[in-house]
Amino acid sequence: MPKNKDAVYYSDYLKLDTLLSAQQPHSPKYGAEAHDEMLFIIVHQVYELWFKQVLHELRAIHADFSKPQLDDKALYLVAHRLRRVLTIQDLMNDQVAVIETMTPQEFLEFRDYLVPASGFQSIQFKELEIRLGLTRKTRIAFDQQSFYNRLNEQDRNYLEELEQQPTLFDCVDDWLARMPFLEFKDFKFWDMYQAAVNDALDHDETIIRENAADEEQLHTELAGIQANRDNFAALFDNERYKVLQESDAVRLSQRAMLSALFITQYREEPAFNLAWQVITSLAEVDEKLTIWRYKHAMMVQRMLGTKIGTGGSSGHDYLRRTTEQNRVFKDFFAMSTYLLPKSALPELPERVKAALGFSSLSALEKGDGAA
Amino acid sequence: MPKNKDAVYYSDYLKLDTLLSAQQPHSPKYGAEAHDEMLFIIVHQVYELWFKQVLHELRAIHADFSKPQLDDKALYLVAHRLRRVLTIQDLMNDQVAVIETMTPQEFLEFRDYLVPASGFQSIQFKELEIRLGLTRKTRIAFDQQSFYNRLNEQDRNYLEELEQQPTLFDCVDDWLARMPFLEFKDFKFWDMYQAAVNDALDHDETIIRENAADEEQLHTELAGIQANRDNFAALFDNERYKVLQESDAVRLSQRAMLSALFITQYREEPAFNLAWQVITSLAEVDEKLTIWRYKHAMMVQRMLGTKIGTGGSSGHDYLRRTTEQNRVFKDFFAMSTYLLPKSALPELPERVKAALGFSSLSALEKGDGAA
C-alpha cells in the first residue's frame, strides 16, 4: 500500500492541470470572447468523457461475450455494467437541457469559428455505434457520406479496422444461438408454443373484427395480423426466415431469435433472469440512444432553424433522418409480438428445471442446501 | 378565518375517499386479479390529473390573451404559469419510466379486458391540443378518424364546440400583431435588418461553397439557402407570405411573425424580456409534447411489438405518425433561421428606448427614480 511519500493529491490523481487546460475557445482569436463558447466546449467534452466511460463498459462486455463460453459471474457483470450504461445514458439525455440554456443568438456569436467541425466527427460515438453493431449502411446514412469522407486518415483507419471485427450484436447472437432450447427431449415446448401463439393471433383477429370502426381500419389491421402470422411461421421455417433477414425484417439468426423468445417467456426462472436482464438492457440502450439522437436533433433545429449547422448539415434534415431510428437490437425490442401471457405458457417439466439447476436459494432455505 | 369547528381534515380536503375509490381493475371480473392492472390504472389517472392542472393553467393563460389588451402583470403571470406547465411536462415525460417497469408479459395478463379503450380517447388531452391550436386536420391524422368517431355524444360535442373558439395560437398571434414594431418613425429598423440578414445568408453560402464535400452536398445545401432567401423575402411581401401560409410553411400572420422576430432580437431589453420568455416557453411546450408522444409511442411498441393496441391501433403505425411531429408554435421554434448575432444588430435609438420605458430598475439605482 502507498507510503506517505506516495501520498496522492486530488488534483494530481485527476490530472486536473491537463483536464482544465483543454478548453480553448476560438472566439478570442477573432475579437471579443463569446461568453457561451465555454459552455459549448464543456458540454461536448463532458459528452466525450461519458462516451469514453460507456466504451469502457461496452469493451469489457464485448470481451466477455467474445469468449467461447460465458460463465454466470461474467453474465452478472454484463447485466450490472449494462445497467450502468443505461444510467449514464439517462444523464446524457438530460444534459441536452444544459446546452438549451444557450440561446440561438448566443450561439451565433461564435458559430462561424467552428466551421466545418461537426458532432458527426466524434470518433468515440462512431466506435460506440459500430461496436454495438450499427451496420455501415445505416450508419453512413446517418453520418452523411460526405462527412465520413472528411475524417482524417488516422480516424478513418481506426473505424474501418474496427468494422472488420465481430460486433457486440454478433457475439450476443452467437451466445443465444449456442443455447440448447430447441432440443428438449420429450418436452414438446415449441409445438405447444406455436399452437398458443396461433390462438392468440386468432383472438386478436376476433377483437379487430368486432371493434373495427370502419372498412378501411378493418382492412389495415387484418393485413397487420396476416403479416404477424407470416413472420411467426417463418420463425420455424429456415427458408422463409432467410427471406425475413434479407428484407431487414429481422436481424437475429433463427436459433438466437428462438432462444431470446424462450428466455423472455421464462425470465422469472432464476436460470434465465440475468440473461433476460441482458436482453432487455440491450434493447434499452438502443431506445435511450434513439431518444438522445432525437432530443439532440430538436436542439440543433431550435438553435439553427433551417440554417446550416457548423458542419454544413441542416438540423432539419438530420431530424428527419434520425427519426428513422436505426436500432441494433430491435428484435429484442419487438419480442413482445410473439409473447404469451403466463396463463397460456406451458409449465417447464421438473426434469427440465432440475437440469437447469433451478433450485438455488430456495433450495438452501428448504435445507437441502449446502449444510 | 376558520373556527375550530371548521377545522379541515387532510383526507377530507383532498377528497381521498373519492379519489382512492376510483381504481377498479377489470381483471378480477374475468378471474384472478392481474397485479399490474393497478399500475396501469394509476399511471393513466396521474396523467389525467396532470392534464387537468395543465388545462387549468392554459385556460387562465388563454383568458388573459383573449382580452383586448394584455397588461404587464398579466404577462408576468403568463410567463410564470407557462414555466409551471413546462415543469409538469418534464415530470410527465419522466413518468414513462414508471409504466416501463411493467413487462409486455405482465400487460398481456389484462390487455384483453380493456378493449377497445384507448388513450386516444382522453378528452382532456384532446382539449389540450385543441386549445393550444392543433388544427383539426393534423389532430385527426393523429387520433385516427375511426376512434374520433367512436367518442360518445357528450365528449364529441364538447370538443366540436371547443373547436369553434379562437385557440391560444390565434390569441397570441393577435397580441403580437397588435405590436407597433413596424412603425418606428425615422428609425429604419427593417431596412437595416433585411440588409443584415442578406449578408448572413451570403456568408452561409460562402461557407457551403468552401466546405461542401461533394457536388451532391453542395447542390442540396445551396438549394436550402435559396429556400431561406425566398422565405425571408416573403416576410416583407404580403402576396408571397400568403403563399407560405397556404403551403403550411408558416402559420403566424405576417405582422405577428415580424413582431416575434423583433422581440426575439431585443429580448435583453427589459420591456421585451417577459414577452420573449412567453414566446420561448410556447415553443418548449410543443417540444416537450413531441418528446412525450415519442417516448409514449416507443413504450407502446415495446409493450406490443407489432401487435395491435387495446384500441386496435398498432404502436408501430403510431410511432411513424407521431414523428411527423405536428407543432403548433413551430414558427417560434424556427425563429432562429432569421436571427442576427448581437454584433450585427442595430442599436435601438434612445428615443425609442425611452418610449418603451426601458429605464425601470436601473433608473431607480441612478436615483432618477421614485424618490
Added chain:
Amino acid sequence: MPKNKDAVYYSDYLKLDTLLSAQQPHSPKYGAEAHDEMLFIIVHQVYELWFKQVLHELRAIHADFSKPQLDDKALYLVAHRLRRVLTIQDLMNDQVAVIETMTPQEFLEFRDYLVPASGFQSIQFKELEIRLGLTRKTRIAFDQQSFYNRLNEQDRNYLEELEQQPTLFDCVDDWLARMPFLEFKDFKFWDMYQAAVNDALDHDETIIRENAADEEQLHTELAGIQANRDNFAALFDNERYKVLQESDAVRLSQRAMLSALFITQYREEPAFNLAWQVITSLAEVDEKLTIWRYKHAMMVQRMLGTKIGTGGSSGHDYLRRTTEQNRVFKDFFAMSTYLLPKSALPELPERVKAALGFSSLSALEKGDGAA
C-alpha cells in the same frame, strides 16, 4: 373475452368522472378563487395515488415474505417490484419541483383555509412507514404526537391495528435468519472472514497513522477504528450483539446480519444475485424516502420561512428533525463497513457451489443442460 356490448370506454375504465370531481378548492367559499389552490390539491392527490401504488407493491412483497418459504419466482417478483417502487420514488422526488413553481405569496392566498390540515395526516404514507418497519418511537418523533392524537377514530384504529402485525423488516429478518450460511460443514468461511476483516481494519489503522494531519484527527479516527473492531467482534458474540441491538446500533438479528453479509459478499453468484438485489433495493427505498423528506422539508421552509405550517408545525423544526433520518434498513446501508474486496475473499468450494445449484445457464451452454 369481452363482446362488443362490453366495449370498454377509456373514461369509464379510468373512472374519470369520479377522479376529476375530487378537486374542490376551499378558497371560493371565502371569496375569490385562489388560482394556485388547484395545483396544491392536485400535487397532493398525485402523491396519494403514488402512495397507493407503492402500498400495492409493498403489500404483495410483504405477503410473499410472510410465507414460511420464499420460492425463487417469488424472489424474482420481489426484486422486480422493488425496482418499480424505486422508479416511482424517483418521480415523487422530482415532483417537488412542481410544487416549487408556486411562490410563497401565491400559497398565502389560501393557506388559512386549510388549517389545521397537514401532510402529517396522510394515512397511506403512515401505513407505508409502518409496513416497512419504522418503529412507533421514531415515527411519532417525526409526526409529532400532537398531530397523531388528532387523527380521527377510524384512521387511528387502522394504524394501531397495523402496528400489531409483523412488518416487512421483521419478515425480511426472518427470511435471512433462515439461511444456513453459518453451517458449512468443513468450509470454515467465518474464520477466514474474521481474519480477513481484522487485516483490513489493521490496514485502515496504518493508513490513519501515516496520513493523519494532526493529533486531534489521529485520535478521532483511531477511536472510529476501535468502534468498528468492537462492533465487528460483536457480530460473533451473542451477548455483545444484544448490547448493540439495545443501543439501536444495529437492528437486524445476529443470524440475519451474517446472512446479509454473506449474500453481499457473494452477490455475483447466480444463487445470491436476486437476494442481493432485494437487500440493496430495500436500502435504496430508505435512501430515496430520506431524500423525499428532505426536499419536502426544504420546500416547506421556503414556502413559510419560519412561519407555522397549515398544521401548526414549523418547516424549520421539521427540517431539523428529518435530517436525523430514521432508516429502517440502515444495517443493509452500512453493510459496507465489513465488506472485503474480492481479492481478500475465500473462494466458495465447488461442493458448496454445487449444493447451491450454481450451474444454471452456463451449464446449458456447456451442454450438461436440459437436452
Added chain:
Amino acid sequence: MPKNKDAVYYSDYLKLDTLLSAQQPHSPKYGAEAHDEMLFIIVHQVYELWFKQVLHELRAIHADFSKPQLDDKALYLVAHRLRRVLTIQDLMNDQVAVIETMTPQEFLEFRDYLVPASGFQSIQFKELEIRLGLTRKTRIAFDQQSFYNRLNEQDRNYLEELEQQPTLFDCVDDWLARMPFLEFKDFKFWDMYQAAVNDALDHDETIIRENAADEEQLHTELAGIQANRDNFAALFDNERYKVLQESDAVRLSQRAMLSALFITQYREEPAFNLAWQVITSLAEVDEKLTIWRYKHAMMVQRMLGTKIGTGGSSGHDYLRRTTEQNRVFKDFFAMSTYLLPKSALPELPERVKAALGFSSLSALEKGDGAA
C-alpha cells in the same frame, strides 16, 4: 471568417487528445486494473468540468455586480446565467446515480491507491463556495481544518487571496442597499407594511390558540410567533438589527433586507421581475448545493459504511456535518416569513409606478409607444 485552410476539426477544437489522455488509473501500478477506477475518475472529472462552467458563469455575474451600477441588460444576463447554473446543478445532483452504480466492493478494489486524496481538496469547488460568500468559519467546519492545511502551497495561496475580495453575497447586498425603496416621499409604504405584518402575526397566533393539540405545542408555537415578532421589529431598528446580524440570525444588511422584501412583494411589476428572479435563483443555488452535499454524503456513507474515506474522513461525520446546511443566501430563502398575501398589499401609487417606468410593453400595445 475562416478560409478552408483554417477548417476546424472536431477533435482538435475540443482538444480530445489532451482531454482523453487525462484518465490514469492507479490500480495497474499495484497489480490488475480495477475496472471501476475509470468510472471513479471520469465521474470526478465531469464534476470538475461542470465546476469550471459554473465558475465561468459566477465570475461573469460577480463582475457585473461589482460595477458601481448594474444596468438592465446586465440584470437580464445575470438572471439568464443563474438559470443556467441551476440547470447544471440539477444535472450534477442526478449524476450521483452514476457513481452509485459502483458497489462498495468494487470501490474497495482500488480505494487504498487513492489515499489520502479527497474531494475536500477540489479547489474549484472551494472557489465556488468562497465566491458565493461562504464564510471561512463555516467552510472550514465543512472541510475539516486538517485537510485544508494539507492543500499545497499554490492552492492554499490562491484561495486565501480570493478570500480577501468581496464575495458575490457582498456585491448583491450592496446592489440591494443602493435601491431607494425606503424613501418614497408621501407614500407611507413601510408603515402600512408593518401594520399588515403585525395583523398577519396576530392572525397566526389565533390559529395556534384555536388549534394547538396540547399545552406543550401551544407553548412552542407561541414562542415561535414571539421570535418572529422580535425579528420583524428588528428590521426597522438599527440597534436590534445589529444584534440579529451578530447572532447570525440574518446576514444581509438592514437596507438590503428591506429592498429584497420590497422586490419580493412587488415581483409582478415588470421593473422588479428580473431582480426577483435573481434573488430567487440565488436562494435556489444554495438549495441545490445543499441537496448535492446531502446526496453526496449519503453516497459516501453507503460506499464506506462507517469506514474511513480516502481522505481519512468518515462519511458518517460528513453526513452529520453537511446537514447543518450552511447557506449563503438563507435570508432570501426565509424571506417568506414576512411576506404578505397580495390582498393585504398596498397598491403602488401611479406616480411611483410611472417613475419606475412600469408601462413598457403594454404601453406599446396601447399605442402611446414608440410610433
